[in-house]
Amino acid sequence: QEQLQESGPGLVKPSETLSLTCTVSGGSISSYYWSWIRQPPGKRLEWIGYIHYSGSTNYNPSLKSRVTISVDTSKNLFSLILSSVTAADTAVYYCARGPGRLDYWGQGTLVTVSS
Amino acid sequence: EIVLTQSPGTLSLSPGERATLSCRASQSVSRSYLAWYQQKPGQAPRLLIYGVSSRATGIPDRFSGSGSGTDFTLTISRLEPEDFAVYYCQQYGTSPTFGQGTKVEIK
Numbered sequence: 001q002e003q004l005q006e007s008g009p010g011l012v013k014p015s016e017t018l019s020l021t022c023t024v025s026g027g028s029i030s031s032y033y034w035s036w037i038r039q040p041p042g043k044r045l046e047w048i049g050y051i052h053y054s055g056s057t058n059y060n061p062s063l064k065s066r067v068t069i070s071v072d073t074s075k076n077l078f079s080l081i082l083s084s085v086t087a088a089d090t091a092v093y094y095c096a097r098g099p100g101r102l103d104y105w106g107q108g109t110l111v112t113v114s115s
Numbered sequence: 116e117i118v119l120t121q122s123p124g125t126l127s128l129s130p131g132e133r134a135t136l137s138c139r140a141s142q143s144v145s146r147s148y149l150a151w152y153q154q155k156p157g158q159a160p161r162l163l164i165y166g167v168s169s170r171a172t173g174i175p176d177r178f179s180g181s182g183s184g185t186d187f188t189l190t191i192s193r194l195e196p197e198d199f200a201v202y203y204c205q206q207y208g209t210s211p212t213f214g215q216g217t218k219v220e221i222k
Contacts, residue, residue: 045160045203045213061116061210094159100207101150103171105159 002027004095004106012089012113018082022095022106029053029076033099036069036080038091039108046091050099051078058099085113117142117206119214127222134191136217138204143184148207151180151189154216155200163202164189194219 008020022034035050049059051069059067063082071078082089090113096102118141128134138149147167152160162171164180167187177192191198199221204214 044215045205047211047213058209096159100148100211101162101165101171101205102152102160103162105161108159 002097002104004097004104006093006095006106006109008109008111010110010112012085012111013115014086014113015084018080018085018089018111018113020080020093020095020109020111021077022079023075023077024097025076029071029073029078032097034071034078035096035098035102037094037096037102038089039094040088040091043091048080048082048093052099087113089113116210117144117208117212119204119206119212121202121204121214121217123217124215125218125220127220128194129222130194130196132194134189134194134198134219136189136191136202136204136219138182138187138189138214140185140187140206144187144206145208147183149180149182149187150205150207151178152203152205153198153200154203160203191219 003025005023012018030053033050036048039045051057066083068081092108094108095106097104120139122137149167151164154160168180179190181188201216201218203216
């Protein structure tokens, strides 16, 4: 059974870049799609984007200009970069397996954007 | 973007009762790409239902999904104590979106 674990800084300054990594264990990252989702405090879940192990991506149009998702199959992980962050990007960030229906999730990591 | 609206916002019920949760889409959901998740405080969402009515692995049969087009329903036939949580619907077409959630609380 796959396990996913997010890692990265919990505090990012406004206008800077948010970087998170999701390490997959208990299974191979190959042959699947992998997603990032976030949940601002008290708000609904928001899909950020997904990547196939081959490297093809699909991003939320509202975030597309600031988002990059990449995959490293040799390390069994995938990553999220979100540039030019503002307070509105404060959220719990989750990684999950799937392009759509998301059957395995990480526990989530809170990222706060503040100076 | 497909906007999903869930109702009611909060459902107050007792253990053993039946829960009926609604999810309405602003346009037709393609290929029955509709899922339901359960989220408890401090935890990640858990996939319950996908493809409108297929239960995910390990999900008890008291959970069922139905609907088509723009109107979908999650039914919990008899609430167990562990079922009190927030439930989200999701459409997973080209650009996935989530509903705002329905909280099922103990009456």
